Amino acid sequence: xxxxxxxxxxxxxxxxxxxxxxxxxxxxxxxxxxxxxxxxxxxxxxxxxxxxxxxxxxxxxxxxxxxxxxxxxxxxxxxxxxxxxxxxxxxxxxxxxxxxxxxxxxxxxxxxxxxxxxxxxxxxxxxxxxxxxxxxxxxxxxxxxxxxxxxxxxxxxxxxxxxxxxxxxxxxxxxxxxxxxxxxxxxxxxxxxxxxxxxxxxxxxxxxxxxxxxxxxxxxxxxxxxxxxxxxxxxxxxxxxxxxxxxxxxxxxxxxxxxxxxxxxxxxxxxxxxxxxxxxxx
Amino acid sequence: xxxxxxxxxxxxxxxxxxxxxxxxxxxxxxxxxxxxxxxxxxxxxxxxxxxxxxxxxxxxxxxxxxxxxxxxxxxxxxxxxxxxxxxxxxxxxxxxxx
Numbered sequence: 001x002x003x004x005x006x007x008x009x010x011x012x013x014x015x016x017x018x019x020x021x022x023x024x025x026x027x028x029x030x031x032x033x034x035x036x037x038x039x040x041x042x043x044x045x046x047x048x049x050x051x052x053x054x055x056x057x058x059x060x061x062x063x064x065x066x067x068x069x070x071x072x073x074x075x076x077x078x079x080x081x082x083x084x085x086x087x088x089x090x091x092x093x094x095x096x097x098x099x100x101x102x103x104x105x106x107x108x109x110x111x112x113x114x115x116x117x118x119x120x121x122x123x124x125x126x127x128x129x130x131x132x133x134x135x136x137x138x139x140x141x142x143x144x145x146x147x148x149x150x151x152x153x154x155x156x157x158x159x160x161x162x163x164x165x166x167x168x169x170x171x172x173x174x175x176x177x178x179x180x181x182x183x184x185x186x187x188x189x190x191x192x193x194x195x196x197x198x199x200x201x202x203x204x205x206x207x208x209x210x211x212x213x214x215x216x217x218x219x220x221x222x223x224x225x226x227x228x229x230x231x232x233x234x235x236x237x238x239x240x241x242x243x244x245x246x247x248x249x250x251x252x253x254x255x256x257x258x259x260x261x262x263x264x265x266x267x268x269x270x271x272x273x274x275x276x277x278x279x280x281x282x
Numbered sequence: 283x284x285x286x287x288x289x290x291x292x293x294x295x296x297x298x299x300x301x302x303x304x305x306x307x308x309x310x311x312x313x314x315x316x317x318x319x320x321x322x323x324x325x326x327x328x329x330x331x332x333x334x335x336x337x338x339x340x341x342x343x344x345x346x347x348x349x350x351x352x353x354x355x356x357x358x359x360x361x362x363x364x365x366x367x368x369x370x371x372x373x374x375x376x377x378x379x380x
Binding site: 030033036085086087114117118119120165166167172173175176177178179180197199200204205 | 296297301317319321322324326328329330331332333334337342343344345346353355356357358361
């Protein structure tokens with residue numbers, strides 16, 4: 001993969017709002033953002049209701065994903081372009097999710113909703129209707145999804161990239177600072193993980209830094225690309241963005257996103273945890 | 283928005299005793315800016331969080347003890363940086379003009 005295959009500019013989106021076969025989808029942490037105004041012809045996916053099983057903590061299954069996309073009018077051959085708020089955290093998560101279920105042509109809009117808004121581009125209220133399709137998903141591609149046992153087994157062996165803010169990594173905060181801090185799990189990080197906050201991938205306006213700058217960032221922190229890599233954060237959205245950078249923009253092989261992330265790991269009984277700013281020992 | 287209260291975003295439902303709240307309002311020529319983004323940077327200038335402002339220009343963070351910087355981005359305006367000190371149990375109110 002490369003930047004050309006996986007990323008489009010806001011201008012490209014504006015130029016292709018009416019292009020047949022291009023489906024624009026907004027996915028936001030704030031699931032009401034779309035309803036307050038969205039890019040013309042964009043449909044919405046709600047990460048809390050559409051993309052999560054409503055009983056177990058897991059994704060909707062293959063049949064559920066097929067039903068969802070069929071109802072919303074997304075076809076297997078469509079070019080899906082995702083965008084959202086929070087510098088595309090949840091759009092990157094949806095990108096990874098579409099890849100997990102084998103969608104062939106999926107792209108992120110560089111800069112997301114923030115870049116679009118800061119450019120003062122048009123947002124509308126009208127909700128488009130799309131004719132239903134018969135969508136067929138593949139089985140989950142678990143080569144890009146890490147589970148808790150993978151995370152524990154990676155300590156001291158693989159690259160563990162923890163993309164939370166330095167204060168969350170060190171254990172001084174439990175959640176991003178726009179959310180309340182009261183949580184049940186322990187604070188800290190998986191020993192031997194490197195802290196590369198997701199924000200280092202992005203410019204202030206939410207667009208990704210250049211490939212050269214991104215490569216320099218990961219070279220400087222000492223990521224070893226001869227090893228497999230697991231990215232994690234608190235609930236797996238910010239780390240989707242770093243997964244996107246490593247695998248889709250920089251072409252690293254064998255990068256997995258750990259969607260359980262800290263809310264799972266930090267609640268496991270008996271696993272090792274490191275506190276403070278250093279990676280810690282295996 | 284008509285009737286919007288200045289600053290003083292409601293703290294209903296927030297356990298202030300356990301949080302170091304930083305909140306405020308973004309305005310342009312005295313009018314609330316509902317399309318701005320406020321970024322919270324830590325003492326070393328590292329990004330910590332970002333929120334879009336509400337329709338009334340308000341924003342809120344749950345930070346920790348220490349000195350922080352608020353960087354505000356708004357359409358057709360240069361970024362504005364403001365330093366703020368937060369402490370658990372207190373609410374730091376910041377008015378930002380772009």
